[in-house]
Amino acid sequence: MQYMIETIAVVHSPYKQKFGIARQPGLVSAAEVCIELNPQFSADSVRGLEHFDYIWVSFIFHGVIGEGWSQLVRPPRLGGKQKTGVFSTRSPHRPNHLGLSLLKLEKIECGKPVKIFCSGADLLDSTPVIDIKPYIPFAEAKPDAAAGFVNGKPEELDVIWANHINKTRLSVTEQNLISQSIAQDPRPAYQDIPDRIYVMNISKHEIKFKIQGKQAEIIDIVSLESDI
Template sequence: MRFELDTIGVIHSPYQEKFGIPRQPALAPSAPVTLELLPPYNQPDCVRGLEAFSHVWLSFVFHETAARGWQPLVRPPRLGGNAKVGVFASRATHRPNALGLSLVELKGIDTSTGVTLQLAGADLLDGTPVLDIKPYIPFVEARPEARGGFVDGPPPQLTVQWSPRARADLASWADTPPWLAALIDEVLAQDPRPAYQDDPARVYGIRLAHCDVRFGVQGDVVTVLEIVTPA
């Protein structure tokens, strides 16, 4: 069987590129994300009652990588980037049908013009097409006794420090979003480097909220070196 699916909405997020996006939702709760519903789904009736739920499941398409296809075996970053597991034992982006599923916090719903959901902590690229929204039902879906396979527990975090230059860069930008410094801390603490990379001399860059955040990693300390803000 083949199916044709409709995009019901589009994500607006501070993540302008794949690199740096946390590998799961809730790891960077400061990321303000909105989901703008598209016609004919952008009617208040479609979300009536949803505001009573604190969290929602989003089904979406890994649109940026979908065209690259899939492989039966993948190398999850949590296993160091070398060991392989089956694609269906992973949350890898390169998978049949390129479907993603994220549990995100629902902060509010704006129905003043169309319908926009205010979300927190999503692990989604700006422009991600969303296929469906479902409320999260804790009494059936929260299973603290469940086995987590090779991702049993949160990943180790890096300590984040800021250079005086990076602090000054952010302070000198007239339009600094109030959440940006916290988001940079949360994103870099996740160690966004590819699993096999450990080069203390290397300067990395992440596009975040239209800024270029440059950083280096030595041991378990990440240093924000410079932030190039929009002109």
């Protein structure tokens, strides 16, 4: 059977490319997004939502639709070498490319359009949203549940900034976003090339960094905005 699903909102995110996005929600607390509802949704559609701390956001992995999907995938948590079934992972390469993220609800602006602001996001800019639901702790929090091959949070990298970088031109939020994102080690699980320079676009900046062992060094930051 086939069903028609229409998007209800679009995400405005500091992550402008897939590389560098946290692999799970909540890992980068400084990753703040705005979910902008379509014009047909008024303040009535979010009445009462402000009383919840977290929301479930159902969305489409629009950035990988053209890459297809496979029944077996290689999760980063397994080193990118072992295969497991796609339905036992959160891989974006799924039959219907649907995603689900639990985000911290920060505030709601009931203007035209209605805007929902969240933190701890793992969403690409312009992500289409298909549904929003409140998180209910007593029904959905199962801290003692078996988690398969996912054993706790991934180990984070120690992030340092090269001495020549002028961090004062960045806001504290931008500094935290960059550091927290790189700390998640965005490299493919099988890749370990100490001399390689990685490039990540976050918000209005292009960040260049290297990773050696358990340490990442930010070596350059270039503004993507024209001064003209």
